Amino acid sequence: MYVTITAQKIGENFAQGSADFVNYLEKENEGKPIEEQEHFFNQYGEGVSAKEVIREIDGNKAKLKKHEPKFYSITVNPSPRELKHLQSNSEDLKAYTRELMKEYAKNFNREINGRAVNVDDIKYYAKIEHERTYKGTDKVIIENQSFATKILELKNEIRKIEEGKLRGNIKSLQKKIVKLEKEAPHQQNGKRIVRGMQKEGSQAHVHIIVSRKDMSNTYSLSPGSKYIASETKMHGKNVKRGFNRNEFFKKAEEVFDKQFNYKRNYVETYKARKQFIKNPDKYFASIMGLSTHQKAVAFKLLGNAGVKVPLMNIPTNKAQLAYKFFKKLKQTIDRGIQSSSIGI
Structure with missing residues (x-):
């Protein structure tokens, strides 16, 4: 499970309205019959229109300054293994999202009218998407790039020959292109994987647009706060502030595991990802300590x-941990995380 929280920006500035983002999330519905379309939902209902989402989010930003985020995007990315475990992607992910947003509310160190924040205070709308396309940062695109470059060079050469700017054998060049297309290391359905190509298999994930202000349009609830829990004085009163992102990310997988009886492996955990980043030696030692x-x-x-992972050459105890081996393995996993190919 990979969950992200980001403030929506246009260039260097925070988006002042939600229309562009909401309309972007409608892209998968284009050309589909109504019964196959995915619509926005929230804690209380389904079938919410894009127009209503824009109206509700944009009408809920009282007293927020231009340089402050008006809304945040939460993206919930289940791993292929987690998706395979679910019985019904759409319905299960909707149920999970509603439980997840309860945990989102619990992790604010704020009080509203003397009580803790709860999910009824959160104004949000969510939408499930079922498609993903390959990006330039994906590992398969990077490893196919040398072939893509050679193919482009040959196509440019053919164009120049056709324009009379160069002499050459077009058929011979076309055969080279066909050969390179087949030799590219990463293929999908018999075709070289290129940027923008739709990924095969289940790619279901959830986009959540959540207002910075609470339901009453009175209290500011920022998951981007640099504080986990602290107090400050406002208008002569002590006011709690902060959001515990680490706890929220941890709860995201705990809720999933409990709700769907999922047996999570160590490398799938938020704890493992943090340990990998902070202390890779402990990360690898933890893997070796598993059953x-x-x-x-x-x-x-x-x-x-x-x-x-060369299984036969992996050291079997901490004393045998080979620095060069794990350094190389760390570099490989780093690339996997950067391209979002590791679902942890």
């Missing part, structure tokens, strides 16, 4: 993410 079955699952998950 034989869980270790095999961990290696399989890393392998599915494009991390080549």
Whole structure:
């Protein structure tokens, strides 16, 4: 499970309205019959129109200054293994999103009328998407790039020949292009994977647009706060502030596991990702300390993410941890995380 929270920006400035973002989330519905379209939903209902979402979010930003975020985007990205575990992607993800937003509310260190924040104070709308396309940062695109460059050069050469600017054999160049297309290391349905190509398999994920202000349009609830929990004086009164992002991310997977009886492997956990970033030696030692079955699952998950793990050469205890081996493995996993190919 990979969850992100971001303030919506246009260039260097925060978006003053939600229309562009909401309309972007409608892209998958284009050309589809109504019964196949995904609509916005929230804690209380479904079938919310894009027009209503824009009206509600943009009408809920009282007293927010131009340099302050008006709304945030939460993206919930289940891993392929998690999606495979679900019975019904859309309905299960809707149910999960509603439970997740309860945890979102709980992690604000704020009080509204003397009580803790709860989900009824949160104005949000969510939408499920089922498609993803390959980006320039994806590992498969990067590894196919040298072939893409050569193919482009050959196509430019053909164009110049056709324009009479160069002499050459067009058929011979076209055969080279066909050969390069087939030799590219990453293929999908017999075609070289290129930027913008739709990814195959289940790609379901959730986009949530959540207002900075509470339901009453009175209190500011910022998940981007640099504080986890603190107090400050406002108008002569002590006011709590802060949002515990670490706890929210941890709860995101705990809620999923409990709701769907999911058995999470160590490498899929938020704790593992944090440990990998802060202390890779402990990360690898933790993998080696897993049971034989869980270790095999961990290696399989890393392998599915494009991390080549030479199982026969992995040290079996901490004393044998080979620095060069794990440094190389860390670099590989780094690339996987950067391209969002590791669902942890």
